[in-house]
Amino acid sequence: MSTVIMLSLVLMSLALCLTFVRLFRGPSLPDRVVALELFSSILVGFIGVVAIASDVPSLLDVAIVMALMAFMAAIGFARFLERGGPRDD
Template sequence: MSNVILLSLAVMSLALCLAFVRLFRGPSLPDRVVALELFSSILVGIIGVVAIATDVPSLLDVAIVMALMAFMAAIGFARFLERGGPRDD
């Protein structure tokens, strides 16, 4: 593998670990939602880099589907937060 690919995977792995820490230590629910969105975006980037490195174009389809699912999850969380979050009814 190329040095550029290895460097980009290393940097994205570090960013993934930091997003994972923010996901669990986030002071509020909106912070955790943003961290989850960042986590999924970094994963899509890692899948894209692996697709380029291994020359497997079907991995790009996986990355596109994962990005769409992450987008829909972000919309769902935003609607949940807009309506006031969890209730004790």
């Protein structure tokens, strides 16, 4: 494996660990959701680097699907906040 790929994987692994800590120690719900969004973005990048390193292009499809799912989750949370949180409708 290339040095650049290995360095990228190590740094993204460190970022995933730090984001995981923020996910569980976040003081509020929006902080945790932002950490979850960051976690999914880093994970998509991680899968992209692994796809390049292993020369398996089908992993890029997995990364695209994960990115779309993370985007839809962010949209859902934004609508949740726009409506003022949980209600008894």
